[in-house]
Amino acid sequence: MRALLQRVSDASVTVDHEMIGKIGPGLLILVCAMQGDDEADAEKLAAKIAKLRIFKDEEGRMNRSIIDSGGSALIVSQFTLAADTSRGNRPGFSTAAAPQEGERLYECFADRISQLGIPMAKGRFGADMKVALTNDGPVTIWMDSNA
Template identity: 50%
Template sequence: MKGLIQRVRHASVDVDNQRVGQIDQGLLLLLGVERNDTHAQADALLKKVLGYRVFADEAGKMNLNVQQAGGGLLVVSQFTLAADTRKGLRPGFSEAGSPEWAETLYDYFVERARALHDPVATGIFAADMQVSLQNDGPVTFLLQAG
């Protein structure tokens, strides 16, 4: 399971010209599910996402996590994060989770996130989404469970 986090001033997701999720300051998480991912890995990645210190403290150092900074979390499913890009010029998706499994883990991740943090907004799984954001920094990290 992979999560690409971006520290944002604001972020939103639209589907069919309708806003389905948005946050102000916080983290945009693009979440990729691979075929062998487990609920335990989802829990581990969520712990890392919520605990990762990417927000500035009083001294201007990245010492605060999204919860300490009072930020939102926008979770967007991102199938292409599971791509194998090591060879050639076309991504391979043999490691990606099946749509059914990926949706199950995505829903589980969002449910757990909402139990531990507020606010949590989402896109719509497998929809054609338009994601808008203002990356703050820019600050972007690829996190992996395990």
């Protein structure tokens, strides 16, 4: 699985003019299941993100995890993280998991984040979403469960 993390002061996701998820300080996590991914990949990625020390401590150093900082997560599915731009000018997405499998693994990932004690909100898989955020830092990190 792939994820793009953005440390935020706040973030929200809207579908059809209705806000369906909102958080305060924490992480906006854009996530994509890739072909061949399974539950172990979702759980591994969630565990790594939960422990990643990218929040400031008392001295202003990135030394605290989302759990340590009491932050929340907004989890949004984004198949475009699978983009292959190696040929031509139009990205290909054939390495992304099929939609049904992608949704299953997205839900597995979100469930694992919640089980780890991180308050979270979600987008809606497959929907046309509008995501708003206030980037904090900015801190943006790319992760892959197979890396």
